[in-house]
Amino acid sequence: AQKITQTQPGMFVQEKEAVTLDCTYDTSDPSYGLFWYKQPSSGEMIFLIYQGSYDQQNATEGRYSLNFQKARKSANLVISASQLGDSAMYFCAMRDRAGKSTFGDGTTLTVKP
């Protein structure tokens, strides 16, 4: 069975600083995808970044980067130059080859001015 663990229920960061949101995962499947989503208070889930289990390079999308450490089964999200609009809930998720996704419980990020 797949499992995603996000150990930080809440995080604070100063505007313009970088922040790392932790995610560890567990699976016996060698092929999987790792995703991060942002969920603002409006409720929509916004895709941020994707990392494939066989990708050699860490994924980057603008201010978002994924620190993928396969041996440690971790897929931390790094947000650089935080903005007030980054305040939201962030979810780490894993998808298996059949398409089934497992989400963590999320981390609430608050950016302070």
Next chain:
Amino acid sequence: GAGVSQSPRYKVAKRGQDVALRCDPISGHVSLFWYQQALGQGPEFLTYFQNEAQLDKSGLPSDRFFAERPEGSVSTLKIQRTQQEDSAVYLCASSLGGQGFTEAFFGQGTRLTVV
């Protein structure tokens, strides 16, 4: 519209009532997913369609929950004899690929409150 559309956005049901939640995926998207999100928690997988075929329904919590996608586009999640523990946000997502790891786009969800 260009995104995933869910209706209604909000639904209040009396305990024991049947409800139907609709999802309009992005046109051409093969895969469609339903999730249940309780307050303060991450989404929990309910079921997955590839075109009209329901490939995985292992997450449906009971036989009161039923989902269909008869023509491979619009999907309906039906909950019979609703109970208070069914209160949650129901999220629908679609993705282009048949399997694997293509990006999934989410709708804004339907917030179901059972009173």
